[in-house]
Amino acid sequence: MSRTLRIATRKSMLAMWQAEHIKARLEQLHDDLTVELLPMSTRGDVILDTPLAKIGGKGLFVKELEVAMLEGKADLAVHSMKDLPVEFPPGLELFGICEREDPRDAFVSNHYARLDDLPEGAVVGTCSLRRKCQLLAHYPHLVIRDLRGNVQTRLRKLDEGEFDAIILAASGLVRLELTDRIKERIDVERCLPANGQGVLGIECRSDDPETKALLAPLTCPDTRSCVLAERAMNRRLQGGCQVPIGAYAELHGDQLHLRGLVGRPDGSEIVEGEIQGHRDDAEALGAELADYLLARGAGKILQDVYAENELQS
Numbered sequence: 001m002s003r004t005l006r007i008a009t010r011k012s013m014l015a016m017w018q019a020e021h022i023k024a025r026l027e028q029l030h031d032d033l034t035v036e037l038l039p040m041s042t043r044g045d046v047i048l049d050t051p052l053a054k055i056g057g058k059g060l061f062v063k064e065l066e067v068a069m070l071e072g073k074a075d076l077a078v079h080s081m082k083d084l085p086v087e088f089p090p091g092l093e094l095f096g097i098c099e100r101e102d103p104r105d106a107f108v109s110n111h112y113a114r115l116d117d118l119p120e121g122a123v124v125g126t127c128s129l130r131r132k133c134q135l136l137a138h139y140p141h142l143v144i145r146d147l148r149g150n151v152q153t154r155l156r157k158l159d160e161g162e163f164d165a166i167i168l169a170a171s172g173l174v175r176l177e178l179t180d181r182i183k184e185r186i187d188v189e190r191c192l193p194a195n196g197q198g199v200l201g202i203e204c205r206s207d208d209p210e211t212k213a214l215l216a217p218l219t220c221p222d223t224r225s226c227v228l229a230e231r232a233m234n235r236r237l238q239g240g241c242q243v244p245i246g247a248y249a250e251l252h253g254d255q256l257h258l259r260g261l262v263g264r265p266d267g268s269e270i271v272e273g274e275i276q277g278h279r280d281d282a283e284a285l286g287a288e289l290a291d292y293l294l295a296r297g298a299g300k301i302l303q304d305v306y307a308e309n310e311l312q313s
C-alpha cells in the first residue's frame with residue numbers, strides 16, 4: 001500500500017537539511033512511501049532583532065509546526081532536540097530520537113585557531129547563556145556579545161568582522177557541510193553542551209499509530225537513553241531553552257553517566273554535578289541530578305536569570 005507522509009519544517013537551511021535527511025531515511029526504509037516537506041515560518045524566525053533570551057516563551061520555533069500537525073496538514077516534524085520544550089502539547093509527542101552526532105560546541109574564527117589563543121578583550125558572538133556562562137568562567141578576559149540568526153547569518157556576521165570568534169554547535173556546521181569553518185571542537189569539560197545537542201527528534205500525533213510504525217526504526221536506543229536523562233534534568237529544573245543549563249549524558253555499556261551544570265550568565269557562579277547509574281533509570285538519574293544541583297543553589301541562579309529576562313523585555 002502506498003502512503004504519503006508530510007513533514008512540517010522551518011525554512012532555515014539547517015531545518016530543511018534535517019527534514020530532507022529524515023525524508024531520505026524514511027523513503028529508504030519503506031518502499032512505496034512518499035515523503036513531502038511542508039516548509040513554514042515560525043515566530044522565532046520572524047523576530048530577528050531581539051536576543052532570544054528576552055523574547056522568552058518556550059518553543060518559539062515549534063508552535064506553528066505543532067498546529068500544522070494537530071490540524072492534520074502535516075504528520076511529523078523534525079526538530080533539533082535542544083530546541084524542543086520538555087513538555088508537549090496534548091495530542092502530540094516526541095516519538096523518534098535519532099542517533100547523536102557530535103554534541104560539542106565549535107569554535108569558529110577567521111583569525112584564531114583555538115579558544116586559548118583569544119587575547120584580552122576579544123569579542124565572541126553567541127546568544128546562548130549556557131555558552132556565555134562557561135566561556136566567561138574559563139576565559140574572564142573575553143567580551144561576549146549577542147549574535148542571532150540562522151547559521152549562515154551568524155557566519156556572515158563573523159566574516160564581516162563584527163566578532164573575533166563565534167560559537168556554534170558542531171553538528172549544525174557538519175550537517176551544512178561547513179565542517180571546514182570549525183577551528184576547534186570544544187571539549188565538554190570546558191563547555192557542557194545543551195541537553196539534546198547534536199540530536200534530531202521527531203514529533204508526531206499521539207493517536208497516529210501508522211506514522212509511528214514508519215518512524216520506529218529511526219530511533220537510536222543509546223541516544224534515546226542519554227537524551228531522556230538530559231531532558232529529565234532540565235524538566236526538573238524547569239529550564240526552557242534560553243537558560244544557562246548544560247546537560248550531557250554518555251553510555252558506557254549499560255551505565256549512563258550524566259553531567260549537569262547551571263550557571264550565572266556572567267560566569268561568576270557555576271553549580272555542577274554528575275551522576276551514574278543504569279540506563280533503564282535514565283529519567284530518574286536526570287531528576288536526581290537536578291535535585292542535587294537545586295540543593296546547591298541552582299534554583300536561586302535560575303530565578304535571578306528569569307527575573308533579569310523579565311526586566312529587560
Ligand SMILES: NCc1[nH]cc(CCC(=O)O)c1CC(=O)O
Nearest residue numbers: 080082168169171172197198199
Ligand atoms: N539554537 C539553534 C540551533 N539548534 C540546533 C542547532 C545545532 C544542531 C543541534 O544541536 O542538533 C542550532 C545552532 C547552534 O546552536 O549553533
